[in-house]
Amino acid sequence: MTDIDSLPVLQEKLQNGAFTCTEMIEAFLERIQGHASLNAFVEVFAHDARSRATVIDAKLNHGTAGKLAGLVVGIKDNMVYRHHKGSAGSKMLAEFESLFTATAVQRLLDEDAIVIGRLNCDEFAMGSANKFSHYGPTHNPVDNKRTPGGSSGGSAAAVAARLVHASLGSDTGGSIRQPASFTGTLGFKPSYGRISRHGLVAFASSFDQIGPLARSMDTLSALYEVMAGPDEYDSTATQQAVAPVALSDADRDTPRRIAYFKEVLENPKLDEKVKKQTQDYLARLREQGHEVEGVNFPLLDYLVPTYYILSTAEASSNLARYDGIHYGYRSEEVENLETVYKRSRTEGFGPEVKRRILLGTFVLSSGYYDAYYGKAQKARRLIADQTEELFKRFDFLISPTTPHPAFLVEAESSDPTAMYLEDIFTVHANLTGTPAISLPLLRGTGKLPVGLQLTAPRFAEKALFQFAHGLLQR
Amino acid sequence: MKLTPAEVDKLAHLARLEFSETEKKAMLEDMDKILQFVDKIGELDLDGVEPLVYLNEENQALRPDQVAQTVTKDEALKNAPQRDTDYFLVPKVMQRGQEEDPS
Numbered sequence: 001m002t003d004i005d006s007l008p009v010l011q012e013k014l015q016n017g018a019f020t021c022t023e024m025i026e027a028f029l030e031r032i033q034g035h036a037s038l039n040a041f042v043e044v045f046a047h048d049a050r051s052r053a054t055v056i057d058a059k060l061n062h063g064t065a066g067k068l069a070g071l072v073v074g075i076k077d078n079m080v081y082r083h084h085k086g087s088a089g090s091k092m093l094a095e096f097e098s099l100f101t102a103t104a105v106q107r108l109l110d111e112d113a114i115v116i117g118r119l120n121c122d123e124f125a126m127g128s129a130n131k132f133s134h135y136g137p138t139h140n141p142v143d144n145k146r147t148p149g150g151s152s153g154g155s156a157a158a159v160a161a162r163l164v165h166a167s168l169g170s171d172t173g174g175s176i177r178q179p180a181s182f183t184g185t186l187g188f189k190p191s192y193g194r195i196s197r198h199g200l201v202a203f204a205s206s207f208d209q210i211g212p213l214a215r216s217m218d219t220l221s222a223l224y225e226v227m228a229g230p231d232e233y234d235s236t237a238t239q240q241a242v243a244p245v246a247l248s249d250a251d252r253d254t255p256r257r258i259a260y261f262k263e264v265l266e267n268p269k270l271d272e273k274v275k276k277q278t279q280d281y282l283a284r285l286r287e288q289g290h291e292v293e294g295v296n297f298p299l300l301d302y303l304v305p306t307y308y309i310l311s312t313a314e315a316s317s318n319l320a321r322y323d324g325i326h327y328g329y330r331s332e333e334v335e336n337l338e339t340v341y342k343r344s345r346t347e348g349f350g351p352e353v354k355r356r357i358l359l360g361t362f363v364l365s366s367g368y369y370d371a372y373y374g375k376a377q378k379a380r381r382l383i384a385d386q387t388e389e390l391f392k393r394f395d396f397l398i399s400p401t402t403p404h405p406a407f408l409v410e411a412e413s414s415d416p417t418a419m420y421l422e423d424i425f426t427v428h429a430n431l432t433g434t435p436a437i438s439l440p441l442l443r444g445t446g447k448l449p450v451g452l453q454l455t456a457p458r459f460a461e462k463a464l465f466q467f468a469h470g471l472l473q474r
Numbered sequence: 475m476k477l478t479p480a481e482v483d484k485l486a487h488l489a490r491l492e493f494s495e496t497e498k499k500a501m502l503e504d505m506d507k508i509l510q511f512v513d514k515i516g517e518l519d520l521d522g523v524e525p526l527v528y529l530n531e532e533n534q535a536l537r538p539d540q541v542a543q544t545v546t547k548d549e550a551l552k553n554a555p556q557r558d559t560d561y562f563l564v565p566k567v568m569q570r571g572q573e574e575d576p577s
Contacts, residue, residue, distance in 0.1 A: 099549050193530045206529055232537040236528075239535050305512040316489060323490075325562050327553035336565050341490040344555075354491055355504055359512075361489045362477070362505070372512070377525035379515050384526055416504050417511040433529040 001027045002162045005215035007071055007222050010165065014060055014070045021053035021060070021070050021114065028072050028116060032163045038139045040148075040157040042077045043085060044117040052114045059112060066111035068226060071219070073108055074164040076155050077118040078125050078201040079210065081105055088201040089123040089133040089151075092322050092329045092348035102199020103234065104168060104210045104227045111226050116164060120154030123350045124319065125170055125203045127151050128178060128422035129409070132352045137409050142183055142449060146406040149179035149422075152213065156183040159213045166214035166223055170200055172207045173307055174401075174426025177438040180213055181401035181451030184440040186220050187213045191458045192433030193238040195224075196231035202318040204311035205236075207430045217469045220437075221245040224461065243462045252470035255289045258282075259394040261297040264425060271404040274450050277442045278400050281452060285398075288474075292398075295390065299383050304420055306383065307427040309363050309376035315353075316360025322348065355416060380431055387432045391457040396467060399425050401451030405444035425453060435461050437468050475509045477502060 001024040004010045013019065029046055049072075059065040075081065078088040080098035087093040101109070109115065122132040130153025131137040140148040141161035148157040152169030156179030159167050169176040171189035180187025188211045195210045202208065212223035228242040260282060265275060286292050324330040324344025331343035349357070363372035390397070403424060413419060429436035435458070438451030452471075456464035477485075482502055486493055493501055547560070556563040 096553055099545060099552070230535065232535075235534045235536065236530055237535075238530055238532065240532075302515055302518060305514045308508070309512050309515070320490075324555065325564055328555070330555035334565055336569065337567055338490075340564055342492050345490050346492045349491075355501070355508070357489045357491065358482075358485050358501065358505065359508055361485045362509075363512075365485065365488065371516070374525060375515050375518070375520055377527060378520040378523040379518055381523050381526035382518070382520070384529075415507055417507050420508075420511065 002031050004165065005219065007068070007165075007216070007219040010070055021057045022050070024070065024072070025049050025053040025114065025116070028163065032117070035141070035161050035163055037144070038141060038157050038161055039136055040119055040138050040154040040161065040163060041074070041117045042087065042089075042120050042135050042154070045084065045115060049114050049116045056112050056114065068108060068111040068113040068222065071113045072116050072165045073113045074117050074119045074155065074158045074167040075105055075115055076121050076152050076167070076169050078121055078170055079105055079168060080199045080201070081115060081118070084118070086118060086201070087134065088125070089121045089135065090348065090350070090353070091134045093201075094134060094329065096327055098199075100199065102210075103196035103231045105199065107226050108223070119152075119158055119167060122151035122153070123353050124201065124315070125151040125172055125175055126315070126352050126356055128174070128419050129407070129411075130154065130179075131409065132350055134350065139409060140183055140406050142406065145408055145410075146448070147182065147409050149182035149402075149406060151175040152179050155213050156180055156185055156187065159183070159185045159215060166212055166219050168210055169213050170208055170210050171430065172203050172311060173423040173430050176211045176213060177401050177426050177436060177451060177453060178422060180438040180440070181449070182406035184449030185213050185215055186217065186440065187211065187438045187451070188220055188224060189429055189436050190224065190228065190461060191238075191435045193236055194242075194435070194459065194461065195227045196234040196237045198231055198233035204314035205318060206314060207307075207311055209430075217465065217472055218247060221247060221465045224465070228461075238459070240459055245462050245465045247466060247469045249470070249473060251466060252473060253289065255291065256396060256467060257291045257293075257394045258285060258396050258398050259293055259295045259390060260398050261300060262294045263297055263300040264399045265294070267300075267403060267424070269403040269421060269424065270400070271444045271450075274400050274404060274442060274444045277450070278452070281441065282398070293394070297386070299386060300424075302379055303383065303427050303431060304424055306376045306379040307423065307431055308359070308420055309372050310380065312356045312360035313364050313373050314360070316357045316364065319349075319353070319357055324348070352416075383428070384432045387428070387434065395456070395463065397455040399453050400442060401425060401438040401453040405446065405448030405450050429455050432458075434458050435464055437464060439468055439472060441471065475513055477505050477509070
């Protein structure tokens with residue numbers, strides 16, 4: 001029950017009565033309790049999950065169950081669910097209870113998925129090791145001493161430890177794909193605008209996307225299909241129709257044109273073993289008849305700086321809403337209106353969030369706006385244009401998802417920029433709004449998992465999923 | 475680019491944050507490293523490049539402009555840290571001495 005990866009397999013078992021949703025939920029709840037030391041869950045919705053299971057069992061009996069019937073899903077703690085708490089991993093929102101449900105979550109519920117709890121993450125999704133959570137770090141089930149990555153660390157750990165069939169994460173600079181890489185799971189960031197952001201706690205609105213994590217391609221693509229599409233509550237969600245993915249083995253051997261950045265493979269941060277494995281994988285793709293070409297992308301070193309200027313600017317503006325008055329934490333030590341704002345924010349936010357708010361405030365401040373924010377918006381145009389040119393000649397872009405496997409939870413760094421470079425291979429997709437997937441196909445030093453990342457042109461999710469499916473079949 | 479302690483004070487005020495002297499020192503060090511890191515984009519020749527502001531340049535879809543009640547007053551006040559039955563509560567805004575006495 002808890003060890004089933006594939007949605008069609010799960011549904012066949014539920015249909016033929018191998019077990020009921022009710023029995024399955026008990027097995028999951030027990031397993032979650034047994035793995036409490038991972039700290040993957042902030043809250044388990046046990047009562048909720050049990051009553052939903054009863055309802056869905058009845059629907060299955062009547063043949064009226066939805067497309068995701070019985071799929072047990074955890075949601076990252078930065079997307080809201082009506083009448084449930086949602087904290088974004090922050091003391092600021094520790095007691096916050098939502099009045100509405102995020103569109104992505106609602107669409108899962110409408111298709112009879114069971115939402116079993118909310119999953120730990122870095123505060124306001126800012127971090128790459130899940131250690132900036134108000135609820136403490138999450139541990140990696142592959143190796144407990146290591147981080148599952150971040151910011152969707154709980155989402156990845158829960159999938160890898162089989163505490164859920166699948167989960168939702170959010171990806172602003174790599175926050176779904178890097179944890180997927182570190183935990184040996186599949187993680188997908190859709191094109192910008194493909195899935196509504198309504199009900200996702202805003203970090204950087206021109207980068208944020210919700211996406212699924214799972215252990216099989218069919219579960220991942222089913223979740224994507226259910227969540228994708230226009231939404232009247234998010235005007236940045238695209239009106240473009242969502243093509244059904246329809247995974248099949250038929251076009252596995254269709255030759256594809258695949259590019260890799262030479263600067264990625266020559267990057268000094270790249271683990272030797274990951275480099276070797278990537279090179280071997282590229283050779284295998286050539287043997288399978290694909291065209292694989294190394295191209296120069298001199299902008300690589302500018303991606304993370306551009307991303308940090310723009311994303312912190314957007315964050316400083318988005319997080320201005322936390323005022324200690326309308327909702328969220330309020331300091332006890334207040335004398336007047338200004339100290340309500342200042343002390344509530346100072347006590348409610350953690351150190352990384354404050355660093356990013358301060359940087360964002362700086363790059364938007366008068367006198368520096370043109371030199372930083374304005375320049376970064378122009379750099380983003382260059383990056384987007386060069387990427388678009390590249391996709392005229394190639395179907396996919398390939399790279400390791402992360403330069404190395406999961407590092408130790410206790411790894412300390414006195415330099416915040418060292419952690420920012422964790423995003424070096426993932427931010428490209430966020431800057432350009434392209435869809436990207438991390439597949440558990442590589443190994444790094446110590447045989448730890450590392451993801452292989454595929455990026456496709458904007459809104460080419462269908463081709464991306466089909467190609468990824470073919471690679472996993474081999 | 476390096477920030478001065480006075481500039482950090484100003485940014486902290488703009489962001490409505492407070493830092494102790496020790497925190498301020500750490501924040502200055504962090505900001506130095508981060509700014510040195512992001513200053514790299516200064517190397518790019520960006521003359522004549524149009525800024526990219528919106529990723530989706532298709533027409534924004536607007537929903538019908540219809541009046542609807544989506545949140546009740548009780549719901550809106552539910553998450554407020556301090557409230558009464560009708561209002562969000564904040565400390566007195568007018569301080570003694572600033573008050574004008576009408577009598």
